[in-house]
Amino acid sequence: MRSTFAGLELGKNALAAQQYAIDTAGHNISNAGTKGYTRQVSNLVTSIPNVISAMGHNVSIGSGVTIESISRIRDAFVDRQFRWETSKEQYWSEKLYFQSNIQAFFNEPADDSLHKDLSNFWIAWSELSKDPENSGARALVLERGRTLVDSFHRLAQQLTDLENDLKSKVQVQVDQINSYASQIKDLNMQIQRAEVAGDTPNDLYDARDKLVDELSKIVSVRVTETQDSNFKDRYVGVFKIEIASEVATAGQELVLVDHDQVWELQGEEAEDPPPNFSFSLVGSDTKTFNLESSQMGSLAAEVELLDKYLPGIMGELDKLVQDIVENVNDFYTKNGSYPDAFFDGLSAADIALNSSITEDNLRTGDGNIGDGSIASKIAALSGSIGDSYGTLIARLGANVQQSERMAQGEAVLLNQLLNQKESVSGVSLDEEMTNIIKFQKSYAAAARLVTVLDDMLEKIISGMGITR
Amino acid sequence: MRISNNMLTRNFLLNLESSLSRIALLQNQMSSGKSITKPSDDPVGIQNALRFKSSVAMVEQWQSNASEALSYMNTADSVLGKLTSLLQRAEELGLQGANDTNSENERKAIVEEIEQIKEQIRSLANTKVGNKHIFSGTATDTAPIDGDYNFQGNTEAVLFDIGNNIQINVMVNGQELFFGPDENTDIFKNLDKLKTQLLNGDAAQISAAAKAVGQNVARVTAIRANLGARVNRLEAVQSQLESMYLNLKKNLSEIEDANMAKTITEFTNQQNLYQAALAVGSRILQPSLIDFMK
Numbered sequence: 122m123r124s125t126f127a128g129l130e131l132g133k134n135a136l137a138a139q140q141y142a143i144d145t146a147g148h149n150i151s152n153a154g155t156k157g158y159t160r161q162v163s164n165l166v167t168s169i170p171n172v173i174s175a176m177g178h179n180v181s182i183g184s185g186v187t188i189e190s191i192s193r194i195r196d197a198f199v200d201r202q203f204r205w206e207t208s209k210e211q212y213w214s215e216k217l218y219f220q221s222n223i224q225a226f227f228n229e230p231a232d233d234s235l236h237k238d239l240s241n242f243w244i245a246w247s248e249l250s251k252d253p254e255n256s257g258a259r260a261l262v263l264e265r266g267r268t269l270v271d272s273f274h275r276l277a278q279q280l281t282d283l284e285n286d287l288k289s290k291v292q293v294q295v296d297q298i299n300s301y302a303s304q305i306k307d308l309n310m311q312i313q314r315a316e317v318a319g320d321t322p323n324d325l326y327d328a329r330d331k332l333v334d335e336l337s338k339i340v341s342v343r344v345t346e347t348q349d350s351n352f353k354d355r356y357v358g359v360f361k362i363e364i365a366s367e368v369a370t371a372g373q374e375l376v377l378v379d380h381d382q383v384w385e386l387q388g389e390e391a392e393d394p395p396p397n398f399s400f401s402l403v404g405s406d407t408k409t410f411n412l413e414s415s416q417m418g419s420l421a422a423e424v425e426l427l428d429k430y431l432p433g434i435m436g437e438l439d440k441l442v443q444d445i446v447e448n449v450n451d452f453y454t455k456n457g458s459y460p461d462a463f464f465d466g467l468s469a470a471d472i473a474l475n476s477s478i479t480e481d482n483l484r485t486g487d488g489n490i491g492d493g494s495i496a497s498k499i500a501a502l503s504g505s506i507g508d509s510y511g512t513l514i515a516r517l518g519a520n521v522q523q524s525e526r527m528a529q530g531e532a533v534l535l536n537q538l539l540n541q542k543e544s545v546s547g548v549s550l551d552e553e554m555t556n557i558i559k560f561q562k563s564y565a566a567a568a569r570l571v572t573v574l575d576d577m578l579e580k581i582i583s584g585m586g587i588t589r
Numbered sequence: 590m591r592i593s594n595n596m597l598t599r600n601f602l603l604n605l606e607s608s609l610s611r612i613a614l615l616q617n618q619m620s621s622g623k624s625i626t627k628p629s630d631d632p633v634g635i636q637n638a639l640r641f642k643s644s645v646a647m648v649e650q651w652q653s654n655a656s657e658a659l660s661y662m663n664t665a666d667s668v669l670g671k672l673t674s675l676l677q678r679a680e681e682l683g684l685q686g687a688n689d690t691n692s693e694n695e696r697k698a699i700v701e702e703i704e705q706i707k708e709q710i711r712s713l714a715n716t717k718v719g720n721k722h723i724f725s726g727t728a729t730d731t732a733p734i735d736g737d738y739n740f741q742g743n744t745e746a747v748l749f750d751i752g753n754n755i756q757i758n759v760m761v762n763g764q765e766l767f768f769g770p771d772e773n774t775d776i777f778k779n780l781d782k783l784k785t786q787l788l789n790g791d792a793a794q795i796s797a798a799a800k801a802v803g804q805n806v807a808r809v810t811a812i813r814a815n816l817g818a819r820v821n822r823l824e825a826v827q828s829q830l831e832s833m834y835l836n837l838k839k840n841l842s843e844i845e846d847a848n849m850a851k852t853i854t855e856f857t858n859q860q861n862l863y864q865a866a867l868a869v870g871s872r873i874l875q876p877s878l879i880d881f882m883k
Contacts, residue, residue: 153594224628229635230845236639240646247650251657251749254720254729489745491721491729497750503647504753508640515636518628525629536603540596547593554878 123173123182125581128574131185135567138165138186142560145191146553153548157331159193160548161323193323195330196545201344203538204334208341208417210531215422217524219283223434224517226279236510238272239445241265243503250493250500253485262483262496266463266474273442277469280435287427288390291398294339294420295388298377301336302362305329306383309360313349313380316357333362340418341366342377364402366416375402375410384408398424430520437513439468444506446472452498453484594877601870608863615856624847634844641841648834651751655827658749661759662820664718669761669813672713676776676806679706683783683799687792696787703787707780711738714767721747724763733763738777740764751826757819766812776805 124130145163152158166189170181228234245265249258308329315322336342343365349357364375364386377384384404391397401409412424446464453463466472486492618624628635685691686699714724714734721729725742733742744765746758768775783798 221629227628229628230623230625230638230642236642240643243643244646244650247647247654247750251654252719486727487745489727489729489743491725491727491747492745494748497748497756500650500750501754503643507643511636511639514628514639515632518630518632518635521627521629522632536600539599543593543596543599544591547591547595549591549593551878554882558882 123171125578127171127184128577129571132567132571132574134168134185134187135570136564138188139560139564139567141188141191143557143564146556146560149548150550150553153550153553157327157334158548159195159323159327159330159546161191161193163191164189190321191323192321193326194546196542199538199541199545200330203535203542204337204344205341205417206531206535206538207334207337210528210535211338211419212417212422213524213528213531215419216426217521217528219287219422219426220430220517220521220524222283223280223431224521226276226283227514227517229514235269235272235276236507236514238265238269239507239510240503242269243500246496247500249485250496253493253496254490256480259480259483259485263474263478263480270464270472270474273438273469273472276438277435280431280438281470284427284431287423287431291388291420291423291427294423295386295400298336298339298386298420301332302377302383302386305332305336305360305362305378306381308332309378309380312360313357316355317352319355321356329360336362338419340364340412340420341416364416366413375408376404377402397428434513434517435469437509441506441510441513442469442472443467444509445502448502448506449499452495452502455495459484598874601866601874605863605866605870608859608866612856612859612863615852615859618847618852619849619856622847622849623845624852625845631844638841638844641837641844645834645837645841647753648830648837652827652830652834654749655751655757655823655830658751658757658759659820659823659827661718661721661723661747662816662823664716665723665761666813666816666820668713668716668723669766669809669816672710672766673806673809673813675706675710675713676802676809679703679780679783680799680802680806682706683787683795683802686787687796687799689792693790696790700784700787703780703784707738707777710767710776710780714763723760724766726760726763734767734777740768751823752830755826757823757826761812761816766809769808773801774805774808776802779805 142163142165145161149160165186168184168187171184172179172181174180229236242262242265245258245262249255249262252258308325312322312325312329315325333342333344341364343363345361345363346358347361349359351357359380360378361376361380362378364377377386382405384402387401387403389399389401391399399409399411401407412421446462446467450462450464451457453459454461461477462475463478464472465475485496486494617626625631625634625638682699682702686696691699711734715732716723722731722733722742724733725731727745727747728742729747731741733740735741740763742763744762747760748756749759751757767777772778779798779801783795783802786794786798789795
């Protein structure tokens with residue numbers, strides 16, 4: 122026998138379900154611009170039918186609608202691709218950023234550059250060679266020499282500053298990774314509690330995914346999520362993050378977070394030989410590893426710049442200084458027959474003019490006041506020294522160009538993936554508004570149903586019976 | 590494909606950005622006039638550009654050295670010219686003095702003039718260009734001939750760089766010019782001899798002394814011819830340097846200068862695209878279903 126008020130219950134459930142659906146659409150609209158938000162869909166299902174016995178057999182009568190779950194619309198495959206490309210994009214753009222900085226230090230081919238200073242230096246010697254008795258020409262050589270030395274010092278200083286910037290940036294990035302890892306661990310715990318209770322905590326999932334997205338900017342990670350085997354009847358995930366490249370390599374697993382466990386990343390810089398960063402993950406066990414550039418992410422770019430790129434450039438620059446100092450000094454001291462050299466120092470950081478040289482005692486030739494043979498030989502060095510500098514500049518340019526192209530390519534790819542991601546998970550206002558209208562109409566209809574049932578009950582209560 | 594509102598705005602922004610960065614690049618090229626403003630614009634080009642730039646600077650320096658060298662040599666040449674005419678005058682005077690009709694007083698007057706000539710030659714020998722004595726070799730701060738008519742300079746060549754390992758001597762050897770290998774070629778000694786013979790009054794001896802001065806004229810002329818040959822060589826080098834300079838400048842310009850016609854056309858094109866994108870953006874981004882619901 123059907124309950125008298127069963128219809129009212131059905132109407133009430135319908136009203137509630139439509140309201141939930143409208144709330145979900147409202148949630149979507151509110152978060153249309155929120156970073157990392159995944160659109161949610163309320164899954165309305167028919168509720169369990171009432172079974173009544175009629176004419177000797179059972180009849181299921183629809184009992185209305187109920188909300189089964191609210192789920193996120195997300196594609197895990199696109200996520201994985203997106204994170205890997207993010208790491209690559211960050212690797213190249215980080216490299217590009219620092220390489221362009223270095224390129225800008227050299228300021229070629231502008232007029233105030235090392236190349237110009239060097240060329241001016243040779244010309245001053247040539248000028249002196251034809252006018253060795255002129256104190257102006259002597260002063261010019263010394264002044265141009267000082268300018269050249271200053272330029273080398275400035276470059277060496279800028280490169281050292283950049284190196285220090287990079288080192289502190291590596292530390293900041295390591296701290297950032299650790300902070301993300303512990304936040305992810307905390308979220309894992311919260312999510313598990315919700316999942317055990319049968320819930321799907323969508324916004325917590327979003328928060329966790331967003332953290333992983335951020336993490337993959339710094340270092341490429343691999344995410345694995347498995348079903349907790351203790352629960353058979355509901356989904357409870359175990360979330361694990363490793364530092365790894367896209368291509369799975371056999372060997373040690375560099376686990377950063379394993380569900381409720383977290384490993385602390387530590388970066389250590391070897392003092393000697395020149396900066397070589399090694400990393401270790403310290404937790405229930407300790408693993409030490411080197412960050413290969415195949416691992417991508419901005420951290421890998423920084424480590425590579427520190428370990429290989431910067432020392433290479435500094436070495437080239439020092440070699441140029443050495444070339445200049447040795448050749449000029451050879452001529453200036455006539456292969457060592459005079460004790461006082463023109464330049465002191467053998468690297469870009471410590472090259473200097475011999476402080477005892479003045480306008481008056483600057484040597485120009487064989488000692489006769491009109492002889493400029495030494496000056497002339499030094500001036501002729503312009504033909505042989507400087508080509509290696511051109512090669513260095515060309516290499517800097519080629520490196521920037523490569524990084525630029527790679528970063529641009531990755532940006533295009535990333536945008537394509539973002540579009541795919543958005544296409545699946547993004548909020549379309551038109552769609553949400555349409556849904557709202559749909560659910561609003563259903564709500565109005567359900568309300569109408571309740572009114573009808575009310576009328577019917579009214580009929581029974583006050584219209585039916587004998588006492589009027 | 591399902592389209593979300595974020596996609597529309599992000600794609601729009603991305604296209605706008607890439608168009609704007611292209612405009613910035615072209616603007617930079619137009620305002621600097623250079624197609625290479627940093628090494629990454631053209632890594633191969635920059636290496637050549639740097640090489641050409643140092644070559645241009647060096648060639649400019651060689652050109653300046655060469656023209657300075659020419660001014661030294663021209664001065665030396667005009668000194669040699671004056672020297673020739675002074676010596677010719679002395680020879681002429683000597684031959685005139687060898688004539689027996691001359692009285693002793695007249696010969697004294699000739700001696701007087703020869704003495705003047707000798708003094709003039711000494712002051713010619715001490716000619717300076719700037720602060721360099723041009724006949725002292727590399728002892729440029731010393732006057733080549735002192736009060737006793739002795740050579741004070743040295744015979745070193747003063748070399749100017751006028752090319753890659755090409756040098757030219759800009760000076761004339763003062764020792765060679767005024768004194769020669771022995772006593773018989775010494776201009777001052779010969780003039781002195783002429784003076785002495787004139788005072789002695791022996792016509793044959795005077796004539797012989799005057800002929801000796803004539804020998805000096807021939808020597809000076811030979812040295813001047815040699816200098817002239819050097820000037821010719823220098824002028825040839827100068828014209829080589831000039832064409833080298835023009836070639837280098839042309840090559841450098843081809844590498845690093847922006848093609849203005851092309852750049853400006855492309856700029857206008859990009860600007861149109863950018864404006865069109867902006868105009869379209871303002872229309873497509875606005876409406877959604879919300880605008881049509883009451």
